[in-house]
Amino acid sequence: MPETQIAPMTTADHIARLRPYVPGKPIEEVQRELGLTDVIKLASNENPLGPSPHALTALLQVASGIALYPEGSAPALRRAVAEAQQMPEETLVFGNGSDEVLHLLAQTYLQPGDEIIQGDPSFTMYGIYALQMNAVAVKVPLKNYTHDLEAMADAVTEKTRIIFIANPNNPTGTLVRRAEVEKFLDRVPAHVLVVLDEAYDEYVSDPDKPDLRPYILEGRNIMVLHTFSKAFGLAGLRVGYGITRPEIAEVLNRVRSPFNVNVPAQAAAAAAIADTDHVARTVELNAHGRNYFNAEFEKMGLAYVPSEGNFVLVDVGRDSREVFEALQHKGVIVRAAHGMGLPNHIRVSTGTMPQNERFIAALREVLR
Ligand SMILES: *Cc1c(COP(=O)(O)O)cnc(C)c1O
Secondary structure, eight states: OOOOOOOOOOOOHHHOOOOOOOOOOOOHHHHHHHSSSSOOOOOSSSTOOSOOOHHHHHHHHHHGGSSSSTTTTTTTHHHHHHHTTTEEEEEEEEEESHHHHHHHHHHOOOOTTTTEEEEEESOOOHHHHHHHHTEEEHHHEOOOOOOOHHHHHHHOTTEEEEEESSSSSTOOOOOEEEHHHHHHHHHHHTTSSEEEEEGGGGGGTTOOOOOOOHHHHHTTTEEEESSSSSOOOOTTTTEEEEEEOOOHHHHHHHHTTTTOOOOOHHHHHHHHHHOOOHHHHHHHHHHHHHHHHHHHHHTTTEEEEOOHHHHHHHHOSSOOOHHHHHHHHTEOOOOOOOTOOOTTTTEEEEEOHHHHHHHHHHHHHHHO
């Protein structure tokens, strides 16, 4: 018998330090764990109306073609997005969710010891991808729940490579406005890439929201990120994209895996972006949901952060993990913001009106 050779693998130090992303709990998991049947999820900012019917039709049409690899450059989707965004096709880079585009940015531009700057709290994946590259995530506290762009510009060093701004921010729902962002861009050195993550752009009602497309056309180091996971209702298919200088898009295209956006995802996303009626219905439902939540929180005496997204952050006045658990036992999944430095806040996505009412009724009981 040859001697068996068993030895533990040594994980790289910077990977050993990583903590996994905590997603919203899936409905099925809560059903299994708690023996509940009727469970609703208002935890991941998904679209309660589901996908556009046109997207579903497009998906079914290509279903029989999935024995073949997709076209890596996603030409039909590229045309549809270029038209919707009024930007040249070569400014676009597609990902398996906008998450993958964030990952590509980290892989492409971050070396060990480099720095990224992000708000705190903000979308946690910015920091996770930076740590995966052994880079440093510099976290600048929000001011009044909003990105403090002055402080973020002050935090730039020679090692800064990328600044991430989620606009509206997740988990707070706050927006930084056009004039503020333009002033910020004047202060950021030209070699630093500024990423404006507009995952919730469709929901924004503020007319002063920034539009960085002209800056991209001028050749500035900027990326605007979009996703099909939120207002377009395609979270399960995984598609997102960045709009950026063609030179940056070209480099990222070399880094991405060749077939990163799959056949049904390309087809459904191209149909979804053309269905402006479905987005309008989605935005209208969300506006009702936000107003309803705000009014109910006021009646309950709870402080909330007015949101430009499809979720609201609310101070429940006690450990949010307990409230999260208690709501879950009533079949309502929300997100506890405890791990994001907001120990007494929960983040709740807007759902259908019956779902919204069920959440409010459950919250009243839990806090009684
Ligand atoms: C949901 C979300 C994303 C990720 O979306 P995917 O396209 O599903 O990967 C990116 N940024 C922010 C701020 C988000 O909330």
